[in-house]
Amino acid sequence: MPAADAREAPGADRDADDLRLLVAAAESAADIALGYFRRDPQVWHKENASPVSEADYAVDRHLRETLLAARPDYGWLSEETEDDPARLDRARVFVVDPIDGTRGFLAGSDEWTVSLAVVEHGRPVAAALIQPATATLFTARAGHGAWIGGRPLALAGARDLGNATVAGPSALTARLQREAPGVRAAGYVASLALRIAMVADGRIDLAIAKGKAHDWDIAAADLIVVEAGGVLSRFDGAPIVYNREHPRHGALAAAADPALLARVAAILA
Template sequence: MPDVEDENARAADLDLLDTYAREAGRIALGYFQADPQIWTKGDSSPVTEADLAVDAFLRNGLLGERPDLGWLSEETADDGSRLSHDRLFVVDPIDGTRAFIAGLPDWTVSLAMVENGRPVAAALFCPPRDEMFLAGRGLGARLNGVPLSTGRAATLEGARIAAPKSFVRRELLARAGMEAVPFVHSLAYRLALVACGRIDGAAASGRACDWDLAAADLLVSEAGGRLVELSGGPVRYNAADVRHAPLIASGEALSGPLLSFFSTHMAADGQPRS
């Protein structure tokens, strides 16, 4: 029988993330389409004053609520102290910053609670579309309160796939009978679209980090799908190196065919083969 006490604790974790994701989204919307100040980070990616304001709000608020947890965020310097924690928050204040800067709607606030290397609670909020994705381990996944389920596609023919051009050439997808859907800037949102069945599969190149993946990973798994490495193995979080190898998300039935296709057409260094 399920552990009621554990389920209650997980539900409380989920309520906490839900509350903070919504408020973080409200803060971010205050800067959206308002010409925020922009800087360039060391990896040449952009960061805005909105990213930093949301990060500060989440860090102060969430760690104030759960001071015993570790912390990992894209916009907080990583001092390594998280490695001594079995449980931690993994946060991307704004996933899809380029979309945010361009005034496009496909950016999200991504919050996860990770325990022993795997996500156990997740809130992914897309403020411009007022879409709140929530998942708790063993509690299922929901979008604005409606239960989620991945698509049932079992073959590549007709499968709708979201993948960056750097991952696989789109003509290769078409040649295999798949449909390349328009690019989605937020990787977390791209994976969430798999969880809710709007697309059949999604790929992440070898540049993805813990904060891009943890919340969406739980959404996909609780919706009946899989986010896996090309080896077929699950993704582990809170290692010393937060970067990950290329990954594939899909419903259970499509996972094998997609892994076979991408393993054939993408090199180990993440560069597409002809």
């Protein structure tokens, strides 16, 4: 739990209470996921050929039971739970990816996360993103900042594309490099949530994603990068709104500077 939150009186703020709940759930979920990590879990494939493992299902079940027991009036949206449209009528909704970056998880990479957010009025208000293999915890609360391991984040990334370090699909990164030869490729990070959070903690300057992201991929990371002082934006300029009937988004990018994102969108759109 971030030190700034720990000093607040319990119950003093609903977002703070929800953040405490998310942090506890993320940490226990991380322990469950690590119990399957590099231990050859059973794997199935969805209709779109993306893999899902018994670890995804175990973490999803734990989070659903834990979070909804604490907040039975909240809605639920998770990659690994059949969607219930009742969430559309709830004031607050848990948006969860039990394991973001399942391919990386199955390959034994440390680039996977457990992503948790609370969404209200279409925007995340509390977020916890944990990278279990490295014990790295990102947190954020709307209007109160973002933290990594309890340390406040203050984004100071590149504002010139020619000096930017970029993580994203190789084809998109190559297109940016043709327009701005100074662009440095950081490689592909399996977890999109982690890719965006890496902008918030300064490891990279720009994170890009093709138009396949869903609410559960980006809600927590969105709040983290915004509260750190950055921007997450769709290439087409449409606002990112969560908990809609169809929770999917177009191609997007995160960076420190809106002007940098506008140039990226002009190149890649």
